[in-house]
Amino acid sequence: MESTFVIKVNAIIESNLEDEKFGVNELADACHLSRSQLHRKLGELTGKSTTQYIREYRLEKALKMLKNNEATASEIAYKVGFNSPTYFNSSFSKYFGYTPGEYRVRSSLETESEVENTETPSKISKSKILTFSIVGLLVVLGVIFWQSSTTIEPETLDPIEVIATPTNDNVSIMVSVFKNLSSDPQNQYFADGIREDIISQLSKLEGVIIKSDQLPKSNLNVGSSNQSNPIKIEVDYVLNGSVQKFEDDIKVNIQLFDSNTNSLVWTSGFENKFEDIFELEKEISRQIASELDLVLGPDEIQRLEKTPTDNIEAYNLYLQGKYKMFQFKQPDFDEAIQLFYECINMDPNFALGYVGLSEWVLYNFFPNVPEAEFLRAREYINKALSIDENISDAQRVLGVISMEYEWNWNKAETAFKKALELDSNNLYAYINYAKFLRSIKGDFDSALYYLEESLKRNPVSYHAYVLSAETYFMKKDYDTAIKLAEKVLDSSDLGSWKMWAYWIQFLAYAEIGEDDKAVDLLTKSWELGIDSSYNIAPMKEAYKKSGIDGVFQFIVDLDTKNALLARNYQNAYLIAQKLAYLGKFEDAMQWIEKAYERKNSDLYQIKNDPLFNKMHNYKPFLDLLDKMGLGGYPIPIKP
Structure with a gap:
């Protein structure tokens, strides 16, 4: 017998049955309960989540309407509160x-009593089992591997602790790295690609914040971590996944956890052919949206239905190329460019393939992209945008090219804003725009805001933490800069991020006159590298002889020597920094001019780089700023 509370809930749902916007929040309000209270109470009485209960109530009503021939299936879909007949059919099935x-x-062939039996899902599944068993006997030898894993076992997370987020208007989802359960470990690129596509799909939904990227290569565990000092991530839901690819068959398993209740909200398996991968991804995204009680408007449905290419093999090559490129190892990097070329040869209108090519050029020749290569990168990104101007990453890369190489500031800012308008979860669009704001506009507070927005979506982004520390250093808030850099040192196992964090701390301690501490931190930084460790003893000797200026001069001499190696002047901007700090303006300008000639990708930062502060009244320096379109500095008002 149903409880009084369940009867009340049923009556409320019934009175709002056709309202597609009626969901968990509305039901909680009608019951005068919080969302979590409703979830717990309904779960105790029915064993179902609130979202599941509402959806299944609608589906049971739909079945009765079908049984009574009250309307067509599409009409019934709207009558029971589904905003898409396609999604209704999928959920019903x-x-x-x-x-x-x-x-x-079926109903035309079965008796009325048989029809009534079909209303119990468990009985239906028994007839399905018989059918699947007969078919399975015919193909059992070919699918033993395919059936090897149908669930995902959550792992203990190290070093991240997922905690419930305070209530707000948005829904935040942490998407963990999807496991590759294929027998071939090389298929990790495919698991990563599906995860990125699902993130991209979910990012198109209003009111959703995706937290992802740079995560440990494991699923996330909801609840407390057993680590002594974990990174704490506030999030509403955690999405775990696994992917199997066997020949042309794809299988994806998804788990959705509610971090507020530490409970599994929903789990489901999806299967399809490789040629239908986009349909599979859209179906996963729609079901996740449904479980989260998100109402999809016409524009959101249209965005979800959009596919990047009709050529599945071109898409596969693109995923492989992107995966290889971001390994940042030369053999993989060399293979990536060939994969991107093959991708656009198969589909010359595949915009993302050109985005990949453009980024590859910028990464490969960083920090001094030769003019011919820079023009090639620009041509690729313009081609991508001519095919589809509504790709967030294409706009972001356009912004990077405009900022770092063209020095077209208006074009860069427009592109970064467009990238964020198209995808409010584009992590590197936030980072790139923050770099623009602090370096071109000198707007440090706005830059910190965008870095914070990036960290909301990627709470373990060491890049964003280091840039935040550097921005506080630019603001002359040295204590905060040191503390943020320390956060990276405590958390990151990556030597490159630690070296950058140590460098910021070195500069900060040098600015506040704690030179011994500064040199100690520089020593720790150089101990992380085999080559740099050889320079520790002579650096300390230079410090002993000439103080902190001796350290800067030692670094200048070291960088000058390195600049004569294969990539001439690759350190031109960095050498100019130290010379400017030492007050050697003429020498600094020589290296600045070399950086200018070579279109050094760091040169855009020069106006608001604190190491050049002493040159603010030096005319050749101001002329260079004018030549770059950066302008001068405001004249201080005398009291």
Whole structure:
């Protein structure tokens, strides 16, 4: 017998049955309960989540309407509160075991009592098991591997602790790295690609904040970590996944956890052919949206339905190329460019392939992209945008090219803003725009805001933490700069991020006159590298002889020597920095001019780089700023 509370809930849902916007929040308000209180109470009484209960109530009502021939399947979809007949058909089929159309065929052949039996999902599944068993006997030898894993076992997370987020208007989802359960470990690129596509799909939904990227290569565990000093991430939900690819068959398993209740909200498996991968990804995204009680508007549905290419093999090559490129190892890097070329040869209108090519050029020739290569990168990104101007990453890369190489500031800012408008979860669009704001506009507070927005979506982004520390250093808030850099040193196992963090601390302690501490931190930084460790003893000797200026001069001499190696003047900007700090303006200008001639990708930062502060009244320096379109400095008002 149903409890009084369940009867009340049913009556409320019934009175709002056709309202597609009626969901968990509305039901909680009608019951005068909080969302979590409703979830717990309904779970105790029915064993179902609130979202599941509402959806299944709608589906049971739909079945009765079909049984009574009250309307067509599409009309019934809207009558029971589904905003898409396609999604209604999918949900109906998953719950009952057949589509609404198949039900009508069945009902014409079965007796009324048999029809009534079909209303119990568990009984339906038994008939399905028989059918699948017969088919399975015919193909059992070919699918033993395919059936090897249907669930995902959550792992203990190290070193991240997921905690519930305070209530707000947005829904935040942490998407962990998807496991590759294929027998071939090289298929990790495919698991990563599906995860990125699902993130991209979910990012198109209003009110959703995706937290992802740079995460440990494991699923996330909801609840407390056993680590002594974990990074704490506030999030509403955690999405775990695994992917199997066997020949042309794809299988994806998804788990959705509620961090507020430490409970599994929903789990489901999805199977499809490789040629239908985009449909599979869209179906996963729609079901996640449904579980989170997100109402999809017409624009959001249209964005979800969009596919990047009709050529599946071109898409596969693109995923492989992107995966290889971001390994940042030369053999993989060399292979990536060939994969991108093959990708656009298969589909010359595949915009993302050109985005990949453009980024590859910028990474490969950093920090001094030769003019011919820079023009090639620009040509690729313009081609991508001519195919589809509404790709967030294409706009972001356009912004990077405009900022770092063209020095077209208006074009860069427009592109970064467009990238964020198209995808409010584009992590590196936030980072790139923050770099623009602090370096071109000198707007440190706005830059910190965008870095914070990036960290909301990627709480373990060492890049964003280091840039935040550097921005506080630019603001002359040395204590905060030191503390933020320390956060990276405590958390990161990556030597490159630690060296950068140590460098910021070195500069900060040098500015506040704690030179011994500064040299100690520089020593720790150089101990992280085999080559740099050889320079520790002579650096300390220079410090002993000439103080902190001796250290800067030692670094200048070292960088000058390195600049004569294969990539001439690759350190031109960095050498100019130290010379400016030492007050050697003429020498600094020589290296600045070399950086200018070579279009050094760091040169855009020069106006608001604190190491050049002493040159603010030096005319050749001001002329260079004018030549770059950066302008001069405001004249201080005398009291």
